[in-house]
Amino acid sequence: MVIQELGWDNDADDELRVAIENALDADMVDGDYGNVVDAVLLWWRADDGDLVDGLVDSLTDLVGGGSIWLMTPKVGRPNAVDASDIAEAAPIAGLAQTTTATVSKDWAATRLVAPKTPA
Numbered sequence: 001m002v003i004q005e006l007g008w009d010n011d012a013d014d015e016l017r018v019a020i021e022n023a024l025d026a027d028m029v030d031g032d033y034g035n036v037v038d039a040v041l042l043w044w045r046a047d048d049g050d051l052v053d054g055l056v057d058s059l060t061d062l063v064g065g066g067s068i069w070l071m072t073p074k075v076g077r078p079n080a081v082d083a084s085d086i087a088e089a090a091p092i093a094g095l096a097q098t099t100t101a102t103v104s105k106d107w108a109a110t111r112l113v114a115p116k117t118p119a
Helices: 015-022 051-058 083-093
Strands: 003-006 037-043 062-073 096-102 106-115
Touching: 003 015, 003 051, 037 051, 051 062, 051 083, 083 096
Parallel strands: 003 037, 037 062
Antiparallel strands: 062 106, 096 106
């Protein structure tokens, strides 16, 4: 499995990053990878700009059926992203929200996927 990490900054949770890479038994790749990836880990903060643009950009290398894990600061933390902003941005970017979970002391993860189309 290849996971592309986008939006990393000094405030990203390094323990979580290491745990993911240990589970993969591989390093995550960055935005310059240039090949198809199975999932995207997108670190996003309220001051990072337009969330729809960030989500659309994260789809560039994502394989069909892959997931975007949107990492946002938890409620009450600096630069927290309001849940309603995610709920509004996802369908505009062509995504559906499936799961949200607290993944560390300061970060929450929201899983976004392309909606299933009727057969």
